[in-house]
Amino acid sequence: MRKLSRISDKLAGRAAMLAGAAAAAGGVTEILHSQRHAGNSVVGVAGYLTLSFFVVFLISVAPSFLALARRARSGVAVKAAVAAATATVVLGLTGITSLVNGHDLGIFNVIAPLTNAAWLFGSIIIAVSLKRAGRVTTAVAVGLPIAWVATIPLATVGGGVIAGAYYLAIGYLLVNDAIERRPRVAPQPASA
Secondary structure, three states: OHHHHOOOHHHHHHHHHHHHHHHHHHHHHHHHOOOOOOOOEOOHHHHHHHHHHHHHHHHHHHHHHHHHHOOOOOHHHHHHHHHHHHHHHHHHHHHHHHHHHOEOOOOHHHHHHHHHHHHHHHHHHHHHHHHHHOOOOHHHHHHHHHHHHHHOOOHHHOOHHHHHHHHHHHHHHHHOOOOOOOOOOOOOOOOO
């Protein structure tokens, strides 16, 4: 776990920005060419584009969980971040097999619920711990599980646009060392 925690904020931020761009692009593609009725098959160019963007999102979002967990209050948040990051990478790799085969393999029905549960519950644990620690804004903390909702249940209606906006913002804040709250300094009266 120590090696994973060595991921710099700049790297995690750049990866989050890539994830955000991929999620937004996938969301727009889904809005323009819905894959709602495709089932387990990849249908047409839009289907391949949507799934490709989703795979890029899943793999590149993983470092952001670790970067956020460093600001959390408990060691449980770090374990939850590792679980969420591992889940998104495994789900992304499973998505690659769907791209290659043109449909989801049978194993997907076992892997998807497990990885999504680890991702969702990991996000919730990190969010609660971030909120309690108070080192980041409430929007950063609460946005983490909301981004999961936008990415998975709302995927077929373009929810990726919402998740994309969140991760673009997180990435920007991480790259620019602005993710943590700064103490407000009251202006000092001018001395004569």
